[in-house]
Each structure stands twice: as C-alpha cells, then as structure tokens.
Amino acid sequence: MTYIDLKNLKAISRDDTTRMHKYLVQFEQLIPERTHELEKALTNQNRLRIRQILHKMSPQLQFFGIQNIMVPIQRLEFEYETMSLLELEQLVKEIIVRLQGALSEVSEYIRLHFE
C-alpha cells in the first residue's frame, strides 16, 4: 500500500476483526466529511477553519501511518495566518490528494477483507 500503514491498527485490534473493521469504517466515514469541510474552508479562504480541521484530523492520519501528510499539516497548523494564499491552497490540495489516495486504499482493504 502506498498511502497507509496498518501497523497501529493491527496492534490495537489484536486479531479482533470487529475492532479493526470499526476503525476502518470510521476512517471511511470521517475522512470524506472532513475533506469536504476542508474544501469548503479553502473556497471561503477561512484560514482558521482550515487549521481547526487539520488539527482534528491529524491524530487519525498519524494512526493510519500517513506520514508524508504530516509535514504539510504541521506547516499549515503553525503558519496558517502568515502563509501566502497561494501556498496555503497548494498545501491543502496536496493534503486532499493524499487523503483521497488513503481513502481508496482503506476502501479497498475493507472490500478485500470484510465483504
């Protein structure tokens, strides 16, 4: 898998497939909602809202091992007020692309292992 690493999920699940499924489904539900919120905040150029959404998302993304997403998230969390709008847009779009990639992999994993 390119985007996600299920090491943490496997550790907390400890062979309990119901628990594993719960976290995967939660990811499948929360990420599109939050991506949509992120897109809306970007359209409205609402910098604070962008920071809040990313702040809320970041533990789940870390848990799913999407490490290459944490650097742009942390930059946005700390520099959201001062960063140029162009750069802010680029970083948010970059994050959204990675989120969509991770989401596809999670959906595929559910399809292969739980359906």
Added chain:
Amino acid sequence: MPYLRYPNISVYILNDQSTKSNTIGCLIIDDDPFIQDLLMDKLQQYFPEIKVLGKAMDGKQGLAKIASLDPDLVFLDVEMSDMTGFEMLSQLNTIGFKIIFITSYKHYAIKAIRFNALDYLLKPFDLEELKNAVKRYKETESPSTNLVLHNLKAQNAKDQTMILRTQQGELYIPLKDIVSIQGERNYSYINLVKDKKELVSKTLRSLEDLLEEKGFFRCHKSFIVSKNHIVSVRRSSIILSDMTEIPISRRKQDQFKKWQEE
C-alpha cells in the same frame, strides 16, 4: 524538602480514593470520535482497573457528564469545538477529579499545563506514555486540581500559584512570594519572601519558560527576578525587596528596560 502549604490557599482533597473501590471511573472529553474510541480501547486493553464511565463530545457536554457521573479521572481535550479544556474547567466551582489533558501537539497550552503540574498525553497516544500517566495518577496522593482552578480564575498572574512536582510531593509556590530564582546547573534556588528558600530540581531555563509571561525576567544567565520585588535599578544591577543585588547581563540590558516599561 518541606512540603509547602500556604494558609491563604484552600486545597481540598475531594477525591479520597480510600473511600472508593479500586476501580478508577474515568470520563473522556474529546470532540473526535476516533480519539474517543482509541483511548477507550487502549484503556480497556491495558488498564482493567479503569472503567470508562462515559464520553463527551464538547465542553458543554463534558460539564454535564462530570456532574452526573462523578468521575475520578478525566481525559480532557485541550482544544474542543466550543471551548478549551481550561475554559471548561474554569466553569466548575470545585474539581473533585484528576485531569490528564490530551492534545495533538505541543502547543501553547502545554506551558499552562506544566505551570499547574498537570499531566498531558499526545494523540494518538503512545502506550508507554499512557502507562506512565496512569501510574502518576495512582501515585499522586494530593490532588492539586482545586489549586489549578484557583489559578484559572485568578485575574492577575501574581495571584497564581506555581505547582512543582518534587520527589517529596507537590510544592505550591504563590508567585507573589517569589523574589528571585538562582540557577545552579540542574537545580534552582527559589528565593521567597521572609528569607525562605526552596531548592528544586528544575533548570533555570525550564522555570523561565513557565514564568516569562507572568512578571518574571531572566536578567542574567544565573538569575530570574520578579517585577513585583524590584526596589531599585542601578546601571547594571537590580536591588530586590530582600535587599539582594542581582546583576543584569550586558546583552540583557535593553530587553530588561523594555520589560520594565511593559
């Protein structure tokens, strides 16, 4: 080291574990369902003595659940959708539980958490850190949470009390009583009014970090002074209320002037 207790501060021990069973009832307050589930699963898997009594999605719900569930321990998100964890706590009249803050990264709130000698965990929770936090919860006999409440409600920094964890217990030091602090490698002497002195195993840097926005200034590599206790200022030194003379480093002189005028 003496265990300081100041008569003008009320420390209530409301959470007397000896009268309760060994089960620790906890409440999780966080606006992220993922965090709620993850923490609950980790607690259930590794801490059978902890029972999750309930979960709350925001500060308002948290206040209601604290009142109805009477938890021993609250895992409290620093930044919620409707208020911060500190804002939520300041709405309480008394705190009858211990607190472990949970946060996504080490931001500004960590300073306030450290000033009050509270615990915090970084999301998404390292197991060893969680184990250590629960261990500290069990080992800390005297909950200082009502002193925390006192600090949160204090209008001025000088009315706050710094809480330091030491091997002997918690040390409560009202900021208005601190005249100066002298660093000695990994230790610091806190010079108090009435010629009292406390030796603590904190570096001057860490104390400076806690106190720099509360009327204190590091005027020299070995000294921090309190603005409230400055009696007079000489060309390169300060006379304090205990009549000690503290040097001002040459490179700190401009900064010191600015700080004095603030």
